[in-house]
Structure formats: structure tokens, C-alpha cells
Amino acid sequence: MRICRTVAEMRETTAAWRRADETIGFVPTMGFLHEGHMSLVHLARTEARRVVVSIFVNPTQFGQAADLAAYPRDEARDLAMLEAEGVDAVFLPDVETVYPPGSETVVETERLANILHGAVRPGHFRGMTSVVARLFNIVGPDVAVFGEKDYQQLRIVTRMVQDLHMPVRIVGAPTQRDADGLALSSRNVRLSPEDRAAAVVLSRALDRAEQAASEPGVTVEALRAVIEDEIVAEPRATLQGLDLVTPDTLAPLEGPLWGPVAVMISAAFGEVLLIDQRVLGE
Numbered sequence: 001m002r003i004c005r006t007v008a009e010m011r012e013t014t015a016a017w018r019r020a021d022e023t024i025g026f027v028p029t030m031g032f033l034h035e036g037h038m039s040l041v042h043l044a045r046t047e048a049r050r051v052v053v054s055i056f057v058n059p060t061q062f063g064q065a066a067d068l069a070a071y072p073r074d075e076a077r078d079l080a081m082l083e084a085e086g087v088d089a090v091f092l093p094d095v096e097t098v099y100p101p102g103s104e105t106v107v108e109t110e111r112l113a114n115i116l117h118g119a120v121r122p123g124h125f126r127g128m129t130s131v132v133a134r135l136f137n138i139v140g141p142d143v144a145v146f147g148e149k150d151y152q153q154l155r156i157v158t159r160m161v162q163d164l165h166m167p168v169r170i171v172g173a174p175t176q177r178d179a180d181g182l183a184l185s186s187r188n189v190r191l192s193p194e195d196r197a198a199a200v201v202l203s204r205a206l207d208r209a210e211q212a213a214s215e216p217g218v219t220v221e222a223l224r225a226v227i228e229d230e231i232v233a234e235p236r237a238t239l240q241g242l243d244l245v246t247p248d249t250l251a252p253l254e255g256p257l258w259g260p261v262a263v264m265i266s267a268a269f270g271e272v273l274l275i276d277q278r279v280l281g282e
């Protein structure tokens, strides 16, 4: 497994593969890897001959310095997991490598970045697209895999590559969960044992909504009420965002349910903000 820390090292590695007509699959991450990330690596492996994983905790997508400082990191463990998985190369740049001194170019999807989760985390998605565009330019993948858990992120990246004519195919991967249903997340380790137990309310609320969505004549408002009731009944959860939107443009839905709806939830447990999502009625 090649470990690349500079742009030149990464480009030499992928250029050699491209000369040999080998396709490149790419999985961008912020490290502290878990089985959710590994499922993306597996999927990338089925989509391309070579797999590159990047580990970069991107400062421009964090609103608060404290959240950035608290983000968990374990490079040695991450590398061991990727090696065991047969990953071909890991890109591990430092901040100055990704953002050279004087760097000022941003990439932003104007509407998608500033609605829903983006409305409560100003600048988050602009930071995300600004780093993903740079990583795509450095790695030059044929295909890149993103988790459906971060649903708005997946939609934004898909829009960005269309808008900027980037020659990268974006593939979404299903959310991996713990046995009780909690979506795997690097942030879960920061939950107290009580909050960890309570956090299962998010997937439970989505289960309830899925049941309700299968009933004839159900409305978007009724689905919202089912989810809200479930989460409000859990005192350790503070509901921050609940959106029922069209799966592609993320436009708000209302009235009778007649097609697929993406349900996006964010809730705080103590200091830790968790998100979950599901597309119903597909």
C-alpha cells in the first residue's frame, strides 16, 4: 500500500496506473475509520481496478475550532485497517498541502449548500466541496464513493461534478449501522454511555416513518409528526433539523405522499450532533 503525503507522490502513483489503463476508485474520508468507511472501500473495489483512500480532517468544513480539535484521529489504526482491506494507496496530506499558502479559491453549490443542514452549519458544505474538488484534482479518480448517511453531501458532490464537468462518476453507498440500528459515525465515540443508548431513537424514528409511509393516503405532515413524536419522547435528544424533501433536488415536500421522500434528521445528544437519513417510498 502506497502512502502519499504530497501532491507529487499521489500524482505519480495514479499516473502510473492510468498509463497501464487501470481505473481508479476514490474514497475521501476524515479518518478514524469504521465499518461504514470500509463498506465504501469495498464498493470502490467493485467499481475500479485501483482504490485510493484519503484521510484529511478538513478545517474549512468545521464551524467551531473546538469541534475540529475534538475530532478523533488515529492514523496508525486507520492505516492498518486500509492495508488489511487491500487498498492500493492512501493520501494523507497536511493542511498546507491541500491549501497552499495564499489559497483563496472556494467551490460552492449556491442553493444546495445553504439549505437544510447547511442552513444551521454556515460554510460547512462550501468547505466540503472546496476540499473534495481539490482532492479530485490531485487524485484524478474515475469513480468516487460517498455514503448515503451524509445525504446532502452526496447530492451536493453529484451536482458539483455535473456543473464543473468533472470526469468523475459519483456512487452512493448504503448506511452501515450498529446492531441496534445507530448509524456508524466517527463521532459516536464521543457519546456518553447514556447518550449512546438514547441515540438509537434516530433509526427507530425512521423505522416508524417507514411503516407509516406504507399506509395508503399518508401525508408528508403525518410522517413528520410520527418522527417528531418519537424523538421528542427521548429526553436526551434535542431535535435540530427534520426535513422531508425530494431525493434529488432536496426541495421541501408537502401534502399526500405520491413518490419517494428523503427524510433527513439531525439531533444533538449532549455536545455531539448526529445525523441520519432514509429515502422512503422508493
Ligand code: AMP
Residues within 6 Å of the ligand: 028, 029, 030, 031, 035, 036, 037, 039, 040, 145, 146, 147, 148, 149, 150, 173, 174, 175, 176, 177, 183, 184, 185, 186
Ligand atoms: P467522514 O470520514 O465522516 O467524512 O466520512 C467519509 C465517508 O464515509 C463519507 O462519504 C460518509 O458519508 C461515509 N460514511 C460515514 N459513515 C457511514 C456509514 N455509517 N455508512 C456508510 N457510509 C458512511
